[in-house]
Amino acid sequence: MQLKQLLIFIVILIPVYTMAQADSIENSLQKERKYISLQSEYQRGHVFATNDFLRGLNTEYDRIDDFQTFSIKFSTQTTGKKLWEQLYNYPAWGLAIYTADFQAPEEIGYPIAIYGFFNGPFRRWEKVSFNYELGFGATFNWRSFNPITNQYNIAIGAGQSFIIDAGMNLQYNITKRIDLITGFSLTHFSNGALKKPNFGINTFAPKIGIKYNFYDQPSFKEQEVPDFRRKNEWLLSGFGGTKNVIFDTVNIDILEKYEGVFFPVFGLSAGYNRQISYKSKIGFGMTISYDGSVNAQVAIEENELDPVDSPFIDKVQLSIYPSYELVINKLSITLQPAFYIYRKEFANQSPAFFQRIGFKYYLSDNLYMGVILRDYAFHVSDYIEWTIGYRFRKN
DSSP, X not given: OHHHHXXXXXXHHHHHHHHHTHHHHHHHHHHHTOOEEEEEEEXXXXXXXXXXXXXXXXXXXXXXXXXXXEEEEEEEEOOSSSHHHHHTTSOEEEEEEXXXXXXXXXXXXXXXXXXXXXXXXXXXXXXXXXXXXXXXXXXXXXXXXXXXXXXXXXXXXXXXXXXXEEEEEEEEEOSSSEEEEEEEEEEEEEOTTSSSOOXXXXXXXXXXXXXXXXXXOOOOOOOOOOOOOOEEEEEEEEEEEEEEEOOTTSOSOHHHHHHOEEEEEEXXXXXXXXXXXXXEEEEEEEEEEEETTTTOOEEEEXXXXXXXXXXXXXXXXXXXXXXXXXXXXTXXXXXXXXXXXXXXXXXXOOOSEEEEEEEEEESSSSEEEEEEEEEETTTEEEXXXXXXXXXXXXX
16 A cells, blocks of 8 residues: 555656746746646556456456556657648657556566657647557566466566557646646557566556646647658568577476577568558568577476577578558558468467567668567567668659
8 A cells, every 4th residue: 555655646746846846947948949748647447357367367366357557757749840740730749657556466566667658639629639649668567477476477477568558538728737638548568478478468447637738838830731752662671589488398397497498589571662641651571580489399408498409491481461651750650461471380380370560760761670579369479579670762
């Protein structure tokens, strides 16, 4: 209870302190011509029972289906200084600090997340806006799976994970500086199979919040939107990562067994995109990859697991995919349904159809880096591709 009380105190205290210091903060922001806001939010909602642990089997709790969260958000309001801001109806973007209580501290702990978010209006009125919000970042402080001390938490296999948040909200301007926010969000926690077990946690919750703006409502700049000239681009990228495999049947120390073995994954991708509008690209591509976990076998040496070498060609896979990209300034969100067209057949393989979803950020006009989650059956994580690439463009 002490942690909950502390969190509530922080959520209340920060906006109050901020309003008290508003004049001095406002003066410094006006000099920099920044439109900065501070927001606090509270959520209480439902945990989807997607695995036995959350259903309450063999845990200290009947069922884990209720949770609450507190968050503090720092955001910048765009005004149309750049064309993409006008195209997305003058969104806000920023950084959030988030903590959650799943009412099971001994088995889940109190996770803390830091993530970036993008809040874009569907529509604006004089004092009201109806918005969508997307967020992605990292979560820490999980009380994760341990085969001895926390053997039932198969949802979270490591002390860290990713957070993906998506939702909608209604923002009402109470005064010149204060907004009331209400809405809902869907949130997914997973480590992308970097460490197993990793069945993940999915939640749904309504939200209520208050936002303080260190500025009066800005006037949005509107410029004539030039006709879009379609562009072609060719992409070449490389990726690397690791994949954790647990061998349940081996007779070995239990801690060593559930540490598993980490296998390398890497590959090259080549693709073509046609940018059909300011916001959208469509295309296709091909990937040749090496998955060290394919048909993996291990030997036991001094109570440790050692991978057994197998032919390199057995682990090579070739796949193709159509592609869609949503372009937001230098950031792109990618969706790619993919198909293996070549791989050696082994027992217990993942399906030939899989999905790639992620984002990339352009460090310069042509050089980019990104993170792509490769999964199958639309919910089972396979591994994460940490990517760096280069594009060649022609109008």
